[in-house]
Amino acid sequence: MDINEHVKKLCQMAKDANQTELYGELLELREALMEQVKSDNIALTFKEGAWYADGDETPFCPHCYEVHKLTVHLKCLYQLEKGLYDSDPAGTGWQWQCSNCKNEIRLPHGQ
Ligand SMILES: [Zn+2]
Numbered sequence: 001m002d003i004n005e006h007v008k009k010l011c012q013m014a015k016d017a018n019q020t021e022l023y024g025e026l027l028e029l030r031e032a033l034m035e036q037v038k039s040d041n042i043a044l045t046f047k048e049g050a051w052y053a054d055g056d057e058t059p060f061c062p063h064c065y066e067v068h069k070l071t072v073h074l075k076c077l078y079q080l081e082k083g084l085y086d087s088d089p090a091g092t093g094w095q096w097q098c099s100n101c102k103n104e105i106r107l108p109h110g111q
Helices: 003-016 020-040 060-070
Strands: 042-046 051-052 074-079 094-098 103-106
Touching: 003 020, 051 060, 051 103
Parallel strands: none
Antiparallel strands: 042 051, 074 094, 094 103
16 A cells, blocks of 8 residues: 555545544645655756756756755856866856755856
8 A cells, every 4th residue: 555545544534533633634744745746756857967857947956866866956156257167168157056955066057
């Protein structure tokens, strides 16, 4: 039995026992679980050093995703001076930071 089935069964038990408060809490838990499953199933693509979801320009933190399976959007900090971005000495890159693990990463684009 998967977690969703368990919670469904608990909802039914709470309802049968007229535990309306418990029933309400369990319904909320069930919704939260379904949201979680949805975010676990986002298909991400790795490019230029970070992970991206389809149709989403903001990269996800590679450390959080690869180590903890967390999808945490990176935050764009600032544009680097020319020559500071490794793979393109002549071009400029951007500094990004993860709000969760605080790792910083350089990417070829900003936002
Ligand atoms: Zn992170």
